[in-house]
Amino acid sequence: MVNFLIFGPPGSGKGTQSVRLAEKYNLTHLSTGDMLRAEISAGTELGKKMSSIMSKGELVPDEVVIEMIASKIDSTKGCAGFLFDGFPRTVAQTIALEKMLNDRGMKIDSMLVLDVDHDELVKRLITRAELSGRPDDKDPNVIENRIDVYKEKTEPIIDYCRKRGTYQPVNGMGSIEDIFERLSRNMKRYLK
Numbered sequence: 001m002v003n004f005l006i007f008g009p010p011g012s013g014k015g016t017q018s019v020r021l022a023e024k025y026n027l028t029h030l031s032t033g034d035m036l037r038a039e040i041s042a043g044t045e046l047g048k049k050m051s052s053i054m055s056k057g058e059l060v061p062d063e064v065v066i067e068m069i070a071s072k073i074d075s076t077k078g079c080a081g082f083l084f085d086g087f088p089r090t091v092a093q094t095i096a097l098e099k100m101l102n103d104r105g106m107k108i109d110s111m112l113v114l115d116v117d118h119d120e121l122v123k124r125l126i127t128r129a130e131l132s133g134r135p136d137d138k139d140p141n142v143i144e145n146r147i148d149v150y151k152e153k154t155e156p157i158i159d160y161c162r163k164r165g166t167y168q169p170v171n172g173m174g175s176i177e178d179i180f181e182r183l184s185r186n187m188k189r190y191l192k
């Protein structure tokens, strides 16, 4: 198994690229954002509790997403590896993920970090709001809060992974195809 993290601020294109990469390389795409939105649309108790946190652009509690990811890992069979998208988002989640993988004889092989300018992020999120109808994309204040939360709580993971030797920066500006090529080139080094 070869496991990748796709990493970057909100609007950096993680979701768009993950879907394509997972298909091309037979990876299981695990997006905690998608899992949480599925809970909300299914109207579960968990979804009800999480939706107000998400609509403010805050992070849901670590235990919630760690539990979701662990159960997905254990129920998935027959793929070349995992592509984690939007998880981990805190150093505590990163440590939990490392342990989870280690206990199952796996590791994080590469952390692909999409670099995108701040103005471009805001522009993409506003455009996405019109298409996706996601409440956390609609309000410019919530967008700015998500970017701030990313800087404060999520970005420190980069330093953590740099020390592990898994950090791989990727230029996230340009067309979807160009960024896909850059990510593919990087991932091919790990996939046989």
Ligand code: ADP
Pocket: 009, 010, 011, 015, 032, 033, 034, 036, 053, 054, 055, 057, 058, 059, 060, 061, 062, 065, 085, 086, 087, 088, 089, 090, 093, 136, 146
């Ligand atoms: P984006 O596309 O903006 O990066 P996501 O779709 O990944 O956003 O996530 C949307 C929201 O779901 C986040 O703003 C947060 O509230 C919640 N969320 C998703 N993943 C996590 C996580 N790993 N830890 C905590 N909260 C999360």
